[in-house]
Amino acid sequence: MTKMIATRDAYGDTLKELGELNKDIVVLDADLSGSTKTSVFAKAYPERFFNVGIAEQNLIGTAAGLATAGKIPFASSFAMFATGRAFEIIRNSVCYPKLNVKVAATHAGLTVGEDGATHQALEDISLMRSLPNMIVLSPADAIETRECILKAVEHNGPVYIRLGRAKVPVIFDENYKFEIGKGVELRQGIDVTIIATGVMVEKAILASEKLAEEGISARVINMASIKPIDEEIIVKAAKETKGIVTVEEHSIIGGLGTAVAEVVAEKHPTKVLRIGTMDTFGESGDGFELLEKYGLSVNNIIKKAKELI
Amino acid sequence: MDLQEIAKKIRVDIIKMLERSQSGHPGGSLSAVEILTALYFKEMKIDPNNPKWEDRDRFVLSKGHGTPVLYGTLANKGFFPKEELDNFRKIDSILQGHPDMKGIPGVDMTTGSLGQGLAAANGMALAGKLDNKDYRVYAIIGDGESQEGLIWEAAMFAAHYKLDNITVFLDYNGLQIDGKNKDIMNIDPIDEKFKAFGWHVLTIDGHSFDEILSSIEDAKNTKGKPTMIIANTIKGKGISFMENQVGWHGKAPSAEEAKIALEELGGGLND
Numbered sequence: 260m261t262k263m264i265a266t267r268d269a270y271g272d273t274l275k276e277l278g279e280l281n282k283d284i285v286v287l288d289a290d291l292s293g294s295t296k297t298s299v300f301a302k303a304y305p306e307r308f309f310n311v312g313i314a315e316q317n318l319i320g321t322a323a324g325l326a327t328a329g330k331i332p333f334a335s336s337f338a339m340f341a342t343g344r345a346f347e348i349i350r351n352s353v354c355y356p357k358l359n360v361k362v363a364a365t366h367a368g369l370t371v372g373e374d375g376a377t378h379q380a381l382e383d384i385s386l387m388r389s390l391p392n393m394i395v396l397s398p399a400d401a402i403e404t405r406e407c408i409l410k411a412v413e414h415n416g417p418v419y420i421r422l423g424r425a426k427v428p429v430i431f432d433e434n435y436k437f438e439i440g441k442g443v444e445l446r447q448g449i450d451v452t453i454i455a456t457g458v459m460v461e462k463a464i465l466a467s468e469k470l471a472e473e474g475i476s477a478r479v480i481n482m483a484s485i486k487p488i489d490e491e492i493i494v495k496a497a498k499e500t501k502g503i504v505t506v507e508e509h510s511i512i513g514g515l516g517t518a519v520a521e522v523v524a525e526k527h528p529t530k531v532l533r534i535g536t537m538d539t540f541g542e543s544g545d546g547f548e549l550l551e552k553y554g555l556s557v558n559n560i561i562k563k564a565k566e567l568i
Numbered sequence: 569m570d571l572q573e574i575a576k577k578i579r580v581d582i583i584k585m586l587e588r589s590q591s592g593h594p595g596g597s598l599s600a601v602e603i604l605t606a607l608y609f610k611e612m613k614i615d616p617n618n619p620k621w622e623d624r625d626r627f628v629l630s631k632g633h634g635t636p637v638l639y640g641t642l643a644n645k646g647f648f649p650k651e652e653l654d655n656f657r658k659i660d661s662i663l664q665g666h667p668d669m670k671g672i673p674g675v676d677m678t679t680g681s682l683g684q685g686l687a688a689a690n691g692m693a694l695a696g697k698l699d700n701k702d703y704r705v706y707a708i709i710g711d712g713e714s715q716e717g718l719i720w721e722a723a724m725f726a727a728h729y730k731l732d733n734i735t736v737f738l739d740y741n742g743l744q745i746d747g748k749n750k751d752i753m754n755i756d757p758i759d760e761k762f763k764a765f766g767w768h769v770l771t772i773d774g775h776s777f778d779e780i781l782s783s784i785e786d787a788k789n790t791k792g793k794p795t796m797i798i799a800n801t802i803k804g805k806g807i808s809f810m811e812n813q814v815g816w817h818g819k820a821p822s823a824e825e826a827k828i829a830l831e832e833l834g835g836g837l838n839d
Contacts, residue, residue, distance in 0.1 A: 317721035324691020
């Protein structure tokens, strides 16, 4: 049985682990520490944890000031508020001066579930990707989340890490190493390529397995590093397979699909079919049922992959 | 050199800078000259030869459009050559239109988008507490800037975390781009508001060195609370035709106007 762990839980545990090793790490939260799991760090290192209350602009602004003095602040809230409410602070006080702030936001995408559209960030990758100096990471499971956090600390500069609420299967083993700017081929394939990120990676793998049963060889690429994006692995897929399906728990505008389409349009034009929310808001409901309803499903990946053959 | 003389030199530099770039904000720069002069030439623990010195006092110009007074002060203090002021707001210059900490020696925080500097200053003060350092953090916010929500988020934070190592001046010149604060969006009673938010609040004449310096001493002796110094100032201070004129918020003087301004300050364009 596959282990199920939410990426936010892996985030909390990794923060605690790093807190012991690196005394410069400080953590800020905006009254959601129980949900973002920064509470795990707060319990272990209360003197380095700061709750700013429900004030996301101040969350980021304070983190920027801490970074000027050599601290490595992790600022957490839900993706909606961290990237939406505080967007301009991230732009002008963090990215423009290239300060060493890590925005680690949880509850991204439809799998927020019952809280509904106001809490389901489907634009955060798009917003963060548009900012100069920003690194955008979207891990697929607990192991990759830990890796992303470690690499974010090694990188001197702003990083956005997109995390989820729901428990998701662990797909990588303990030896997995993540690198900023690199995608990972999870399944070989010669007919089509499926490039997925976050929660959708597992569904991409399942789709490729079902396609194989029908004699279709689908390559699966996990793209946790959305910016910088691995142009080489995309161009290679564009050259070697008949087309690319992108899959993300995010709007088709501005996210992974857009990033991949930008690369192929300039480097090696091929057809790219984007799966994501179709320029629409989400709604309340069970998170995984919502994924099905909005077309973020194994069946839809299979359908799109077949369209390319 | 006495502080009055330094302030005059900085005012001369502000006028020259704006005349040469034909761009920038004179009114709110001139209103803050005495505050920056007192901080940089009397109070702050800084080293122009080591601008990133870890133990230095920090300064954040939250009202970032006041760049000319900051750049003029930093140049006079020796953080960069005065000739650099000729390139203010020009292409390829380090002296960006609003303070840019990446390129300008002595700028501790990038600002310009109003409301953000106070939060950053709090972060610096918090880091000082964490590291048991005794450096102090100074900031200037604008009166119009106090209409930003983030100022109040940050105000709440500084009091909650008892940041007594931060001292903020509110440059209360009473004017903002569209007119008087009182007409656009009244901020009064601003002292009562900060008091209610848990700050130690002082009100001074922002052009009096004695009052500025004694208020800083008062702030340093205040434990457990951040200090807000409401500095009553005159927008455009020192240039007769700019004083209290809202039109001089973001307008550069012509060559002729600059000549008159410099004569009033007792110098010429090419001095």
